[in-house]
Amino acid sequence: MGAANLPDTFSELRNALADRYRLERELGRGGMATVYLAHDLKHKREVALKVLDAEVGTTVRFERFQREIDLVAGLVHPHIVPVFDSGDAVGRLWYVMPYVRGESLRARLEREGPLPVPDALRIAREVAEALDYAHRQGVVHRDVKPENILLVEGQALLADFGIARATAGAVADHTRTATGLILGTPAYMSPEQADAQVEIDGRSDVYSLGCVLYEMLAGSRPFAGRTPFAVIASRLSGPPPPIEQLRPELPPQVGQVLARALALDPAQRFDTPGILARAVESACAQRLESAPLPVPTPQSRPGKRRRALLLTVAVVLVAAAGFLWRSGRSARHQAASVAVLPFVDLSPERSNVYLGDGMAETLINALANVKGLAVAARTSAFSFRNAAKDVRRIGRELGVATVLEGSVQRAGDRLRVTAQLVKASDGLHLWSQSFDRDSKDIFAVQDEVARAVVAALKGKLVAGAGPATVGGTASPAAYDPYLLGRFYWNKRTRGDLVRAAGYFNQAIQADSAYARAWSGLADSYVLFIPSEYGVPGINPDSILSLAEQAARRAITLAPELGEAHTSLGQILGYRRKWEEASAAFERGIALSPEYATGHQWYSYDLMMRNRWDEAVREMERAKQLDPLSVVVVSSLRIANDGAERSGEAEAQFDQARAIAPDHRLTLSFGFIHELLSGDYTQAAADYRGYRLATGGDSSHAALVERRIRDPALRTEALQEAAGTWVNFAVAIHRVLKGEGAMLPYLEKLVDDPHRKEMYGPSMHSILGPRLRADPRIRAVLVRMGYPRQ
Numbered sequence: 001m002g003a004a005n006l007p008d009t010f011s012e013l014r015n016a017l018a019d020r021y022r023l024e025r026e027l028g029r030g031g032m033a034t035v036y037l038a039h040d041l042k043h044k045r046e047v048a049l050k051v052l053d054a055e056v057g058t059t060v061r062f063e064r065f066q067r068e069i070d071l072v073a074g075l076v077h078p079h080i081v082p083v084f085d086s087g088d089a090v091g092r093l094w095y096v097m098p099y100v101r102g103e104s105l106r107a108r109l110e111r112e113g114p115l116p117v118p119d120a121l122r123i124a125r126e127v128a129e130a131l132d133y134a135h136r137q138g139v140v141h142r143d144v145k146p147e148n149i150l151l152v153e154g155q156a157l158l159a160d161f162g163i164a165r166a167t168a169g170a171v172a173d174h175t176r177t178a179t180g181l182i183l184g185t186p187a188y189m190s191p192e193q194a195d196a197q198v199e200i201d202g203r204s205d206v207y208s209l210g211c212v213l214y215e216m217l218a219g220s221r222p223f224a225g226r227t228p229f230a231v232i233a234s235r236l237s238g239p240p241p242p243i244e245q246l247r248p249e250l251p252p253q254v255g256q257v258l259a260r261a262l263a264l265d266p267a268q269r270f271d272t273p274g275i276l277a278r279a280v281e282s283a284c285a286q287r288l289e290s291a292p293l294p295v296p297t298p299q300s301r302p303g304k305r306r307r308a309l310l311l312t313v314a315v316v317l318v319a320a321a322g323f324l325w326r327s328g329r330s331a332r333h334q335a336a337s338v339a340v341l342p343f344v345d346l347s348p349e350r351s352n353v354y355l356g357d358g359m360a361e362t363l364i365n366a367l368a369n370v371k372g373l374a375v376a377a378r379t380s381a382f383s384f385r386n387a388a389k390d391v392r393r394i395g396r397e398l399g400v401a402t403v404l405e406g407s408v409q410r411a412g413d414r415l416r417v418t419a420q421l422v423k424a425s426d427g428l429h430l431w432s433q434s435f436d437r438d439s440k441d442i443f444a445v446q447d448e449v450a451r452a453v454v455a456a457l458k459g460k461l462v463a464g465a466g467p468a469t470v471g472g473t474a475s476p477a478a479y480d481p482y483l484l485g486r487f488y489w490n491k492r493t494r495g496d497l498v499r500a501a502g503y504f505n506q507a508i509q510a511d512s513a514y515a516r517a518w519s520g521l522a523d524s525y526v527l528f529i530p531s532e533y534g535v536p537g538i539n540p541d542s543i544l545s546l547a548e549q550a551a552r553r554a555i556t557l558a559p560e561l562g563e564a565h566t567s568l569g570q571i572l573g574y575r576r577k578w579e580e581a582s583a584a585f586e587r588g589i590a591l592s593p594e595y596a597t598g599h600q601w602y603s604y605d606l607m608m609r610n611r612w613d614e615a616v617r618e619m620e621r622a623k624q625l626d627p628l629s630v631v632v633v634s635s636l637r638i639a640n641d642g643a644e645r646s647g648e649a650e651a652q653f654d655q656a657r658a659i660a661p662d663h664r665l666t667l668s669f670g671f672i673h674e675l676l677s678g679d680y681t682q683a684a685a686d687y688r689g690y691r692l693a694t695g696g697d698s699s700h701a702a703l704v705e706r707r708i709r710d711p712a713l714r715t716e717a718l719q720e721a722a723g724t725w726v727n728f729a730v731a732i733h734r735v736l737k738g739e740g741a742m743l744p745y746l747e748k749l750v751d752d753p754h755r756k757e758m759y760g761p762s763m764h765s766i767l768g769p770r771l772r773a774d775p776r777i778r779a780v781l782v783r784m785g786y787p788r789q
Contacts, residue, residue, distance in 0.1 A: 009092075012090045023049065027048060038096070045099075047084060048099045050097065052093045052094065073086075077133045079155065079156055079157055080133070081157045100152050105212070105216070106145075117249065121280050123156045124209060127158050131144070131158070131205050131209065140200065140698070143160060143185060144205050146212060149212070187223060190203070192204060203271070206273055207262060207269060209276065210222075210261025210269075210276075214258055214262070217247055218241075265491065267693065336372050336373050337376075337400040339398045339402075340367065342381075343405070344356060344407040345409075346408065352410050377629070379490075379596070379629040379631075379632075381398065397628070400424060401423070405419070405420060414438065415435075419432065419435075471515030472515075475510050475511040480507075481506035481510070484500075485500045485520050501521060501524040515557035515564065516558075519563050521547075522548070540574075544575055547571045551571055561591070562587075566588035566601055570601045578787040595625075600622040600635060603639060607639060608786055610642075612639060612642040612643035616639045619635055634666060642761065653670075667690035672728065672765070676768075681709060683708065684704075687705060704721055730746075730749075730766050734767075743776055746780045763781070
């Protein structure tokens, strides 16, 4: 192309940069930039000069852009394309990289299709090493894709490192809302990045690299769609087709690496690209049988030796608690018990995970109606989703005699469900059966499975109710979105709660008499309120009004649906209608005594009333029903703390760490606990972990952590951390100002517009027994909405 025929923009840029670079020709265009071949006049070398589009240039301040480019320019790694120079010209931001004489991974994929397995794994490993190095320097790529991976003399080089972050802040503030622009490439961006969450961490790059590895092996992208938003939506419907079906010659470990890298929940992915690189290296060696898949190594949490000892003791306590619980049962009760695992999705496109979960959850609800049959709670049973199916271990840990497992496969209008009941003590099959039906017959299949299980256990059961489910539907058009609603509700993230509410509404539109869908909608709305889940921008009074309407509608449709009464109790508690809340909880427990959430939420109600001994008993019952729930175990710690049982509280706290050391609830409670006990080293580590678990910026979280450890910088750092959550603010104020300053501080908070965040029993734990006993403090809490004693 001659210079005279080039666009005016090219001519303007060439003239503006003529004293430093001579622009030769256009090399290519991307989503937000154009790349030109240029000659560096000073160093006499060919370079690639990348110019951001005008839309980006008008929304990004040059100072921010330059700061981020300076950070990226400091990256020196054999698999990273360096940045030489940057600036602005004719309203455009630009930066300079070496001109690499090779080809992009995209070009090779278009030419060859699927790559040889050794080549694909090597490229993935080298890119993972580059990402791991950059993440340790505090830089996240945000746009890992084949176009940004260059292949030169057998080596992979990652380009455009960190450039997306250089534009993220300003574009997030302006362009996203004004024009709908999403930074990154939809086919490769992580779910959290697609949700426009600005504070993403390195696990987003892990997801993107997983997409690239899948494409190198399969020859096609894992998620497809006609529009960018269709691509984003497709990944939420389920995992891509298993790679082993497309490339049978692959070592089995590769499928495991991909499944973990492409997990929708960042917490389920590899923690770092370095761990991913080691997993890929293991796959290269094809050593699955002799070397298990690498798992994330928990980051060391410097602290007192007592903490390490207590964590060890906690593991023993968890096992001991399970043993005592199981041994306390009669032999007959032990025999009449079952855990229902999530049914495995065998559909070719793996888009029916929610259907397998829904099948299992429906069976749990149905079997819970059988008198004399103990059914493991959903949370505990589903914790074995990705574990090796060792039914003996599952039986031991859940205290059940039998395990029900199965699979679902939907192809077109046909549905196949396979279920088998296994004896936990020796792994022998008690019963198994397959059901081939039209997909609209799913309700009949569920009923058949439930009745068959009851029949298989008949000789060991006490006569009682059958497996009929209260508050159900006969409409497949309602049932499918209901299952999706429960699938996302159980994830307990802000975005997933919004999705869940949407699906429950779809179910209600299809069947307005579907009581369980109304109850699910109430459960979603009520969780919009707590600060640990809370959805920004909602009016608490309005959303609670909607939640109450939904719960009461469910009760009207199905008065015997215990979970709906439990939902109503939680809503009435938030609305400070204490006596009505208590009555609703008691009614829910009477109707569904095996519903762990009913005991858990009623325990919160009792804590708010300062009825701590009763609260402990209810939470202990919830733990018996759901022993592996980190939320329940953590809450039992609060109940014991309020009852001034410090030893039991400490034991529960350490059990929570043993069950889920990186759960945001464990880390947030840990930060407060260690802060109040004076262990600033551990508190700092917990704060950083909490911020990462809730999507915070990794480099900023690390900075605050370092400052908390430093006595000279601690006060300033804690004041900054106080803005993260109101409970943190109260705990930090107590530490910095002392107990004597708590009364005026709480009085000031009474009129705070965010005081609803303070509703919750954890406040009692922060204040401690002396302050809780102060009638002036209690009076302030009553003004905040706590019940009178």
